[in-house]
Amino acid sequence: MSCRLDDTGDFPWEADGADTPDAVVLDLSTMEMADARRAVGSCRERKLPVVAALPKDAIGRYDPTLNPDDLLICPTSDDELTLRMQQVVFRVNGPSGSQTLSIGDLSIDLERYEVSVAGRRVTLTYKEFQLLSLLASNPGRVYTREALLSQVWGYDYLGGTRTVDVHVRRLRSKVESPGRSFVETIWNVGYRFKAPG
Structure with a gap:
């Protein structure tokens, strides 16, 4: 999902009362870097794995201090996205069900x-x-x-x-x-x- 924090620093699903996702994908083609930093910080506070999706033409402008859990260069295949999401959830949360x-x-x-x-x-x-x-x-x-x-x-x-x-x-x-x-x-x-x- 692409994600944008509201003015209070909350994610859209929190305001709607929906279930918290397993991980968050930040679409860097639609976000300002300041918003992306706030989103990564909020994900860290919530122990939510975060993958930043970076357009291929923006590689030269990427700031590595954003430090998401994983970085994905777009466009990419659905299979690669799924695999990276599974990997980042495992890396942040460990084996499912073990805790x-x-x-x-x-x-x-x-x-x-x-x-x-x-x-x-x-x-x-x-x-x-x-x-x-x-x-x-x-x-x-x-x-x-x-x-x-x-x-x-x-x-x-x-x-x-x-x-x-x-x-x-x-x-x-x-x-x-x-x-x-x-x-x-x-x-x-x-x-x-x-x-x-």
Whole structure:
């Protein structure tokens, strides 16, 4: 898409309430360099990969300090554009799906340390987040309290296994509700994350 920021520095899709794209292509044949710089800066703030499309006849006037994630000389084929977009998304965001665990209504962003349930953001302590991430990464696997204590708190932690129970209880109060449970107690053993359906 060619892109132009509005006067507030927002992109057109933000004003319309549309979904954020995976990447942005800036058409440098239709933009002033000042607008292109603002657009690249805004993309960086939003962690959006940006490809600058430069007309062949403007190569001599291109300013390398614009520094987009990739540069495309136009005209080009649709296949090359698609391939470059896939590459730039991978370069900026890494392998798709590797940073987010999604299980039913639960979403865990491992990169941003954010958790949401049914679209509602949930605030967890660091240990609660680690505990949930470990369990959710291995659904169905039963962890003893001792195993959770050593993997989340570390081998040198002096507290007892009761710490695990307290953190699981707090975690459940934040992410679970009637009819929606994620962490299952295995009596006299420990806990497991319920395998999806």
